[in-house]
Amino acid sequence: MSHLLTATCAVPAAGAVLTAALPAGSTEARRRTTKAVALGTSAVTLALAAAVAGQFDPDGARYQLTESHSWIRSFGISFSLGVDGIGTVLALLTAVLVPIVMLASWHDADPPGQAPPGQAPSDGSFENRRRTQAFFALILAVEAMVIVSFYATDVFLFYVFFEAMLIPMYFLIGGFGDRAGGPESARQRSYAAVKFLLYNLLGGLVMLAAVIGFYVIAQDQGFGTFDLPTLTSAIADGKLVLSGTAEKALFLGFFFAFAVKAPLWPLHTWLPNAMGESTAGTAVLITAVVDKVGTFAMLRFCLGLFPDASKTFAPAILVLSLIGIIYGALLAVGQKDIKRLVAYASISHFGFIIMGIFAMTSQGQSGATLYMVNHGISTAAWMLVAGFLISRRGSRLIADYGGVQKVAPVLAGTFLIGGLATLSLPGLAPFVSEFLVLVGTFTRYPAIGVVATFGIVLAALYALLLYQRTMTGPVKAEVSAMPDLKARELAVVAPLVALTILLGVYPKPLTDIVNPAVDATLTQVHQSDPAPAHPVAGHPGAAPSGGEHK
Template sequence: MSFPLLTVTAAVPAAGAVATAAVPAARRAAAKWLALAFSLATLVLAAVQLARFDPDSGKAFQLTESHAWITSFGVRYDLGVDGIAVVLIALTALLVPFVILAGWHDADPLEAAAPDRRWRPTQGFFALILLVEAMVVISFEATDVFLFYIFFEAMLIPVYFLVGGFGDRAGTRSEEETAARRSYAAVKFLLYNLAGGLIMMAAVIGLYAVTAHQLGTGTFSLTEIVQARADGRLQLATVTERALFLGFFFAFAVKAPLWPLHTWLPGAMGEATAPVAVLITAVVDKVGTFAMLRFCLQLFPEASKWATPVIVVLSVIGILYGALLAVAQKDIKRLIAYASISHFGFIVLGIFAMTTQGQGGATLYMVNHGISTAALMLVAGFLISRRGSRLIADYGGVQKVAPVLAGTFMVGGLATLSLPGLAPFVSEFLVLVGTFSRYPALGIVATLGIVLAALYVLVLYQRTMTGPVKEEVRGMPDLRVRELVVVGPLIALLLFLGVYPKPLTEIIDPAVGRTMSQVHRTDPKPDVPNASDVSNAPNAPTNDVEAAK
């Protein structure tokens, strides 16, 4: 029996969550180091997955595991990774150690405010982060629809407590008002995503009923359903397929989030601590866009093509809406949140452009957005913790007193606006190329999001980092060693992947090609003939004078 690498990769952070929560109340430092150790162990396992993954194998899924679970309902414990899943698992495992290091002291105010409480805020905070990691990893690995659904919904609970119980306390509001805003943001996050999950549950049940009726035995296996559709054993009526597709897509669009189902994100990111905000937008939200590729397109190819015109329009609206709202923000963290909504619009646009460049760029965008947003948000969190305010107007002249902090903030911001030479540029370029080839008008409109991104990023930097030094920031310390350890590798990755994305694209592209074939779409042929076509055409002009005639 082969080593169950996928199971162990998800089980290690889950075990770490239990171990961290069990650390005695007086051993807060031990709990932090234990959580960091388990997150690093998960990173090693994710690296082993990458090393063992063969992008040229031709298999739909690798490192597979399959075990009977609830046999009476056709539920199996099926795991497997393709090129898309394996890079997103690596992204998750990479970011969580930085999240833990960046949030090293985020639970300290709760400990100081209630030192005699029997509950352990520090242990709980880091245990919840590891629990989220475990659920996200197994969501990327699951090839059984029911198994995926369980963890897709279950991850909402630890995120709810991270936002509502350990939220951001920076600002001038009273503790009562701050607690009320955290609670509101956490409840809104939970209700939006639960609503999407309930609709998806109805679609999951409907899919099982259809397979039971046509195949004789109900199944939730993605590979079995896709194969049955390919060989004609499973045929969905048009209305049925579209209804099931909408049930799945709605839940994924809420999680992503896609406009107009996005309104929970600014509140959740604004009221969460910066590390938790990174966990939400750079890790958890990727499950939504990933699931569009794995489940919506592969299970319901005809319905995906039917819904594409509406989805790409919603994506372009989201790109412009998020960018415009980011320009108008006065709160640093809410600005980054709206910028992320704009970026998720690009990702969904690339997925449903139905081209290899678009889907490859969208997958690469998921990775690059996670790294760039983590860099920008974590540096913003370090900045806010020093000043105690999230308002842009409360800053000025920071680069004169904390040049390293300002420099890393600038690199994170430039990556967010997709500056050439930094990682997001490559992915955004591929998305736009893939969109132009099929929807040129929408591609042109989407490029306006790049212009607006330059506006909100550069204005943010100008107002916070340049100009006269405000009295409140005059004694602001620069980045410390722990903070440099967090930000430095992220900046290095942005630079490396900006000039050499090949290690990722070689893994992603074969998986994208298989997805395109399952949806029965091919890249559109260029409308402009090449030189050989023109020269071989009958009655072709022989020189420039004849061509002019």
């Protein structure tokens, strides 16, 4: 039995404990030690996640590198881990982003007045106890819990970590918020953190009721276990039967929790507050890492455990996704706050992801999985550069900027690349995934696919307007002395830009890994791609050249 998956989860968890136990950061040397330990831990985690991806065989079994350790034997609960292609790439995305977030957040937990040259210092009146150890330990704790969620093959184990990750995120939002808001933002940070926690706890409680209900039904039929492969196989073979009403109720219980986390309209309202009041690094953790657990779980648990209910509710979910695409994009256009603009843009993007999942086509689900990865990379680039911009000026308001490209051309250029990726410019990574989602949706639901394309137009509007208002035009006096990106900041942005371009022109390494898992998921819900309405010459069923279809 391989223990590679356990090691990948355990290293950031152990690193979080070690980082929290280090002596308090009362001196710069101690703070540097804390940061180095946390960054080193995240680097080891990245190496382990890369090793998992390297050992994963796309042509092999659905779940690989499996391991299982009995946990609560009387209820059939175990610490069971295993990866399919989707979990592999999402865990690797998490491991890539965490060290980048740490580098970008290098000074976010420094004491008031310690901001580096060229950045706006805090006045200190609302942050007299910002501990470096706590900040970086919380980031590592989030990483550990998210990776367990992507690797878990026990339904109860997944639920535990799905809920547990809310705690470190709550403290990251409420205790280490954005300094640019000033003293009055302490109340807003508290509100955002509590709203985040309550929304997600409510979703988790509904899911817990569904988990218990599912276990009771399964146990009555001789399946007293939470092991996901066992349960999905029993459902597929007809050995575990759920009545239509029970399956629909259980599906809604699971889906509600995942839709809150995703977030899907109209359960999205916590996200703009949480991202707006967080540091840029924490905002990336929210939307590029934690929220992906929700969409991932829709694929793994909703479709795997409740195939018939998934097909029943798919049209309604597609309508909600479509509303989210248009609604999020429209509100992004009208935002005055940079971070809230990125938050509403993410709501629109999550609409595309969920639409691809429930289109029930191979192109749609493959595109949705790629979208999770590409959105994580492109949004991280856009948000982190926005964070560098905000830290220099000390304001999140778009109107406070102008002419930045003349004084900080590298910062402006990387900000533009992030914006162009967000609007899915061909040649950049999100274009491939968005194209697949739209094609996959159109083949089964043409009207929804057509309307969803308006989201692309609106994305171009909010991304280019933001760049125009902040980076072009006359140089405002407040930004005239703004420094360009430093070496550490370039080290943050460069790999994200490189990945955005690489995956935009050559996505094959990812599609090769995820496509077998997508095919297996479609098989579970007894779906196949719709046949072409008009046969194509050279393919089976096509009319002879020069002839007519009979």
